[in-house]
Amino acid sequence: MPILDRNSLDALFDVLKRRGFNLVGPTVHDGAIVYDALASTADLPVGWTDEQEGGRYRLKKRDDEALFGYVVGPQSWKKFLFRPAVRLWQARRDGDGLRMIPENEAPPKWAFIGVRSCELHAIAVQDKVFIGGPAPDPSYRAQREDLFVIAVNCGQAGGTCFCVSMNTGPKATAGYDLVLTEILEPAQTPDGAGRHYFVAEAGTERGAEVLRGVPQTEATGAEKAAAERIVEMTAAQMGRTLDTTDIKNLLYRNFEHPRWDEVATRCLTCANCTMVCPTCFCSTVEDVADLAGEHAERWRKWDSCFTMDFSFVHGGTVRSSVKSRYRQWMTHKLATWIDQFGTSGCVGCGRCITWCPVGIDITEEARVIRETGK
Amino acid sequence: MNPWIPCPAEVIEKRREALRVYTLRLRIRDEAARRAFRFRPGQFNMLYVFGVGEVPISIVSDPDESGFLDHTIRVVGKVSEALVGLNKGDAVGIRGPYGSGWPLEEARGMDVVIVTGGLGCAPVVSVINYVVHRRDRYGRLKIFHGVKTPKDLLYRARFRAWQRHPDTEVYLTVDHPDRQWKYKVGVVTNLFREVRIDARKSMAMMCGPEIMMRNTARDLLAQGLPADRIHLSLERNMKCAIGFCGHCQFGPRFICKDGPVLRYDRIRDWFGIGEA
Numbered sequence: 113m114p115i116l117d118r119n120s121l122d123a124l125f126d127v128l129k130r131r132g133f134n135l136v137g138p139t140v141h142d143g144a145i146v147y148d149a150l151a152s153t154a155d156l157p158v159g160w161t162d163e164q165e166g167g168r169y170r171l172k173k174r175d176d177e178a179l180f181g182y183v184v185g186p187q188s189w190k191k192f193l194f195r196p197a198v199r200l201w202q203a204r205r206d207g208d209g210l211r212m213i214p215e216n217e218a219p220p221k222w223a224f225i226g227v228r229s230c231e232l233h234a235i236a237v238q239d240k241v242f243i244g245g246p247a248p249d250p251s252y253r254a255q256r257e258d259l260f261v262i263a264v265n266c267g268q269a270g271g272t273c274f275c276v277s278m279n280t281g282p283k284a285t286a287g288y289d290l291v292l293t294e295i296l297e298p299a300q301t302p303d304g305a306g307r308h309y310f311v312a313e314a315g316t317e318r319g320a321e322v323l324r325g326v327p328q329t330e331a332t333g334a335e336k337a338a339a340e341r342i343v344e345m346t347a348a349q350m351g352r353t354l355d356t357t358d359i360k361n362l363l364y365r366n367f368e369h370p371r372w373d374e375v376a377t378r379c380l381t382c383a384n385c386t387m388v389c390p391t392c393f394c395s396t397v398e399d400v401a402d403l404a405g406e407h408a409e410r411w412r413k414w415d416s417c418f419t420m421d422f423s424f425v426h427g428g429t430v431r432s433s434v435k436s437r438y439r440q441w442m443t444h445k446l447a448t449w450i451d452q453f454g455t456s457g458c459v460g461c462g463r464c465i466t467w468c469p470v471g472i473d474i475t476e477e478a479r480v481i482r483e484t485g486k
Numbered sequence: 487m488n489p490w491i492p493c494p495a496e497v498i499e500k501r502r503e504a505l506r507v508y509t510l511r512l513r514i515r516d517e518a519a520r521r522a523f524r525f526r527p528g529q530f531n532m533l534y535v536f537g538v539g540e541v542p543i544s545i546v547s548d549p550d551e552s553g554f555l556d557h558t559i560r561v562v563g564k565v566s567e568a569l570v571g572l573n574k575g576d577a578v579g580i581r582g583p584y585g586s587g588w589p590l591e592e593a594r595g596m597d598v599v600i601v602t603g604g605l606g607c608a609p610v611v612s613v614i615n616y617v618v619h620r621r622d623r624y625g626r627l628k629i630f631h632g633v634k635t636p637k638d639l640l641y642r643a644r645f646r647a648w649q650r651h652p653d654t655e656v657y658l659t660v661d662h663p664d665r666q667w668k669y670k671v672g673v674v675t676n677l678f679r680e681v682r683i684d685a686r687k688s689m690a691m692m693c694g695p696e697i698m699m700r701n702t703a704r705d706l707l708a709q710g711l712p713a714d715r716i717h718l719s720l721e722r723n724m725k726c727a728i729g730f731c732g733h734c735q736f737g738p739r740f741i742c743k744d745g746p747v748l749r750y751d752r753i754r755d756w757f758g759i760g761e762a
Contacts, residue, residue, distance in 0.1 A: 200490045200491075201488070201490060201491050203536060203537075203579070205536065205577075208496065208575055208576070208577055209494050209496065209515060209577045210492075210494040210536060210577045210578075210579055211494070212491050212492065212494065212579070214488050214491055241729075241730070242730065245728075245729060247487070247489040247728050249489075249490075249730055250488050250489075250490070364755070367759055367762070368759070393730065393732060394731060394732030394733065395725065395726070395730065395731050395732070396725050396731065396733070397539075397540070397725045397726070397731070399537060399538060399539045399540070400537070401536070401537025401538075405536070405537060408536055408537035410490070410540075412490075415725075415731070415732070415733075417732065422723065422733060423722070423723050423733065424723055425721055425722060425723050426562035426563055427562075430722065430723070430761060430762075431761045432761065433761060435761075436760075436761030436762075440735075440762075444735065447738075448735070448737055448738035451738035452738055452740070
């Protein structure tokens with residue numbers, strides 16, 4: 113198992129760039145850690161961490177130079193794979209007929225840097241939705257095709273994290289080309305800096321090949337043990353827990369429950385939870401045409417089950433009450449998803465809790481229903 | 487194959503059915519695509535009007551008649567308005583066919599009980615026509631149709647024509663009759679007080695307002711019809727028809743893939759709940 117030092121990480125970025133990958137990963141922007149283009153490791157949130165609670169997110173300086181010393185921010189990798197707005201096709205009038213013009217997307221060759229275990233699971237969930245069926249979505253597939261993933265095992269848990277409950281982390285177990293565990297040893301002298309290195313492991317042959325191009329040393333037993341200890345400590349720090357025992361039937365049994373009315377008095381139906389959720393896949397379409405009526409396009413855009421329009425059928429909206437919309441979202445995420453795709457729609461990343469403006473907590477809602485329901 | 491791209495087609499005939507209700511006969515322009523198009527009654531297409539949008543519309547023509555596809559469209563919004571504004575020779579896009587069909591194979595040898603209500607009963611027109619043209623495969627055909635007032639009875643001539651077929655019974659009812667009304671009065675489920683169905687050998691298929699279908703299912707069950715021989719066609723908001731957009735979810739089901747025709751015993755737990 114190789115060890116990369118801080119400089120080797122830049123060498124790793126260079127190897128990927130030479131192979132034609134576009135590097136994207138965490139970077140600080142507008143007071144949050146978001147995913148954007150990375151030129152070098154200096155673009156990473158060096159020395160930053162985050163504090164998260166229900167309805168609260170703050171960046172804070174760390175007292176070290178950690179590159180991955182925070183958890184997940186408001187964005188997820190779905191913004192690259194299932195993009196917020198994508199043109200599906202164009203059409204032209206062709207005499208009396210239509211001429212359809214498909215989109216021919218060149219695969220962008222993404223390299224995702226710093227993907228957490230919960231997010232690897234979220235990508236696997238969206239893979240099932242978009243490319244797991246008989247008619248795969250061409251746009252998602254094009255973005256996904258050459259994807260190179262560098263995962264990072266979480267060195268700490270956030271206040272709203274519950275991946276341990278969802279069995280989705282904090283240790284990355286599949287779905288990556290390379291996985292890193294960042295280790296920051298305490299300084300030996302009061303004014304010195306501690307050792308800073310990464311324990312690396314390849315998950316694919318392609319990952320192993322990339323890794324071979326980077327300066328490295330072989331990990332000692334102590335270094336391997338340090339990496340193991342870090343994920344164990346993270347697992348013990350989860351800010352939230354969610355009891356998933358028979359959760360599908362629990363929610364099916366409690367489709368009628370006073371708690372849905374109660375949560376409806378707090379929920380603003382703002383749709384934040386669905387936007388930040390790394391698995392939410394709902395979309396709408398928009399048709400546009402030029403003024404001459406010669407050229408038309410169809411776009412797909414992210415949509416949310418929290419809007420009134422979402423379930424509109426001529427004559428009215430099926431889910432007009434706030435209660436019914438929150439219930440739809442949470443029941444889908446934790447229960448009906450299992451029937452639809454054979455997996456939970458929740459990966460325990462905690463984003464919906466952090467980014468809810470009123471701090472509604474899916475783990476709390478599920479707990480109350482379990483304690484008071486049928 | 488890109489599942490998002492409509493197949494160019496043209497309107498070859500337009501027929502007015504009732505106020506703001508038209509049937510468009512469409513032909514896919516590409517011959518190979520036209521020949522390859524196969525569907526079952528109960529399935530639907532997404533119809534695209536250039537620059538306006540796309541809506542799900544059930545196919546009402548006979549699956550064995552090749553070369554064209556009929557769609558009965560009632561004006562309910564922007565896209566349906568644009569669709570019925572099209573004329574012979576105009577272009578449309580077709581994606582489909584999508585969804586589940588009516589259980590016409592399972593119903594062979596059985597009585598077929600059709601229950602419809604309200605204005606939009608296009609999905610059952612396909613099954614009625616299918617049975618009428620293959621009379622020897624099925625037992626009795628019983629059609630129950632309820633609307634609010636006599637002027638909401640869209641296919642009056644068609645109901646008369648169906649009634650003249652052998653072994654076919656048509657029962658019409660309105661909530662609010664006028665002086666000329668000579669059929670029944672009351673909600674469609676009232677008809678089951680007078681008309682018995684043979685629960686041992688009937689297959690029920692229904693389409694209409696959900697409250698009507700709920701009550702009908704209750705009454706059919708009370709007559710002894712097993713829940714797995716009751717089928718219904720549901721309508722939900724739909725943007726993609728291929729399981730991506732999430733809009734048509736009904737409990738764990740996607741109406742576009744698992745429906746629109748669903749077997750009652752599989753959805754009864756969800757069907758009774760408001761705003762599901």
